[in-house]
Amino acid sequence: MIILMIVAVFLVIMGVVVLIGKGDNLIAGYNTASKEERAKYNIKRLRGLIGGLLIVTVPMMFL
Numbered sequence: 556m557i558i559l560m561i562v563a564v565f566l567v568i569m570g571v572v573v574l575i576g577k578g579d580n581l582i583a584g585y586n587t588a589s590k591e592e593r594a595k596y597n598i599k600r601l602r603g604l605i606g607g608l609l610i611v612t613v614p615m616m617f618l
Contacts, residue, residue, distance in 0.1 A: 563613045570609030573602055581605075 572578040579598065580586040582605055588596075 559616060563616055566609050566613050566616075570606045572606075573609065574606035576602060578602075578606075 569578065569581065573581060579602070582601065585593065585596065585598075585601065
């Protein structure tokens with residue numbers, strides 16, 4: 556149970572980091588894309604999606 560709590564805290568922290576815009580390099584594929592490919596993506600929407608998914612995963616872990 557302790558390990559589950561540690562993972563949950565880690566996921567919430569990573570979700571918040573991505574949501575506030577400091578974790579763009581944590582998004583798989585986006586960090587390795589060229590400048591031209593990055594320009595194709597709406598980064599604000601991508602941050603919201605990935606950060607939200609990380610945070611929503613936490614309550615599901617406890618079900």
